[in-house]
Amino acid sequence: MTWDVVIVGAGAAGLLAGIRASERGLRTLLLEKNARPGVKILMSGGTRCNLTHATDARGIVEAYGRPGRFLHSALATLSPDELIELFANEGVATKVEDTGKVFPVSNRAADVLAALMERLQRSGCQLNLNEPLTKLSKIESGFELRTSNTTYESQNVIVTTGGKSYPGSGTTGDGYAWLEQLGHTIVPPRPSLTPVTTDVSWVAKLKGVTIPKVGVGVVPLKDIQLGQSTGKQKPLAEACDSFLFTHFGLSGPAILDVSRAITGHDKPRELALRCDFVPYLNGEQLFMQLRQECQQNPRKQIVTLLPGWLPRRLAETLVELLDLTERRAAELSNRHLRQLATAMKETHIPISGTRGFKKAEVTAGGVALKEVDSSTMQSKLVAGLYLAGEILDLDGPIGGYNFQAAFSTAWLAGSSVEAGA
Structure with missing residues (x-):
């Protein structure tokens, strides 16, 4: 079977990209190397999951400094208020703490992941666990993806494998090598928020x-x-x-x-x-x-x-x-x-x-932003290749900013990808 889009990495970005693409009617496959999805979501915010920050799109952009301009289109597609509404519609009420951090009222990251999984299932996106990608190649019809189990073909690929922070959760920087082989520049990754x-x-x-x-x-x-x-x-x-x-x-x-x-x-x-x-x-x-x-x-x-x-x-x-x-x-x-x-x-x-990557909440460095179209999240170098989340050279301060960027870039990628591209 040839897929319209294969998404690699079922973390925060991958799950939302899968939801968005599949809800738009695309035949969507989500690959995850771990035995369960969203491991880092469960660990985040002291297991409470700081979803976003109580600000508007401009506040998110400003928190990132100059690189924040890259997020304008993504935040226009999914703003902090719209993200909060998205989870509210899935039964996850949120609260704003004195610091401006937004958490589930339940203080349970597990509720955030459960909501994403329920919506993913409703969307019709196919999730394959325990299936690490071993090779990503560009072919005439799109892409060939080799995993530990089999080989897939897809017209489009969205890479959401994250960076190298908290490697115990599976984010070991796998995506950098594949994207470098496809011609992308990788800004040397280093720990941030550590x-x-x-x-x-x-x-x-x-x-x-x-x-x-x-x-x-x-x-x-x-x-x-x-x-x-x-x-x-x-x-x-x-x-x-x-x-x-x-x-x-x-x-x-x-x-x-x-x-x-x-x-x-x-x-x-x-x-x-x-x-x-x-x-x-x-x-x-x-x-x-x-x-x-x-x-x-x-x-x-x-x-x-x-x-x-x-x-x-x-x-x-x-x-x-x-x-x-x-x-x-x-x-x-x-x-x-x-x-x-x-x-x-x-x-x-x-x-x-x-304490390095082992205790870092996010990764600084990654795919150079100048090589990605910020209005779609599509690679400027490889047609049909999209990138979202922490794989990008974009890291923000503590307080929910990084989750917001991951969710917004993923939503934009899932909104932009087209069958037959």
Whole structure:
């Protein structure tokens, strides 16, 4: 049987592309190498699945920076509101959290996958599991696809194999080699939205400490001393969000969002994270508040005055590193207080690396965008070949942006592919 379209990879993008193409009446086959589809969906958002962000198409585009312009047509085809409506029609109600992230009301990623699977089944798309693609070739009538089981012919192919993040879910970068053989340029893949590691011993001692909002910047590591300002070095990347100390280093949304600048750097060990643990005050405001607290509580040890700004364990650590542990408030000079304020606003943590693809939520790099028609998702180099999702050189910040891009590009590809193309 010759198919109108074969889709390779049954993740978020592949499932939606299959639904869209099949609902349009195309004979559609979806191939998946795993024993079950949507493995990464089930893992995402701490098993809650952050579907999208509470914004409009423009907000999604702006979150990606300059590459976001590639998404205009895809988002015009399936906007964040339309994606939310799509799932609502399948019985998955959603909610918006304070961060703007959109989750299922049930907090169950399994509900998202179940909705996609039910609609896929209704669409008539054929899903073949445990069938990895081994070779993709262009032939006169379209494409030949060899799998571990058999050989298929199709007039069109949509590649939705994802990148290399979370390889345990099956995303091991298989699609890059096939597309490179067909002439596409592959921007070297690297981890994005991945935790950061450090050799600094006091960081590991704080494992489990979470701070709701920390300003983080990736800056060059120079002769940095705690309590001394480095001035206003322009960061390679910056974010302000939740922050978590771990046994290996640092994680949380603020850290994940700046990680692509680290994985893209030739020498990560020459970088540091500049952490502002009190981002809602400037340095002078913090100094004045510290001085006022010391004047009002002269007999207290300084560490007992800091939990209003910092978690107790972090406060104890910073005071110890500044050798102020035994000092009472009355004993602190203005110089000491400025050192403390600077440490709270500009703690620098040298970087040793990241947790890599194994813990990365998305992949930076992939098929060069200039080789894909953003109005259809069809390859500019190979007629009948479409690409969607993480296989593209397009990665966004944490918060549902990457799922939205995957769903929208897949919907557009499924809407654009035609029988007999």
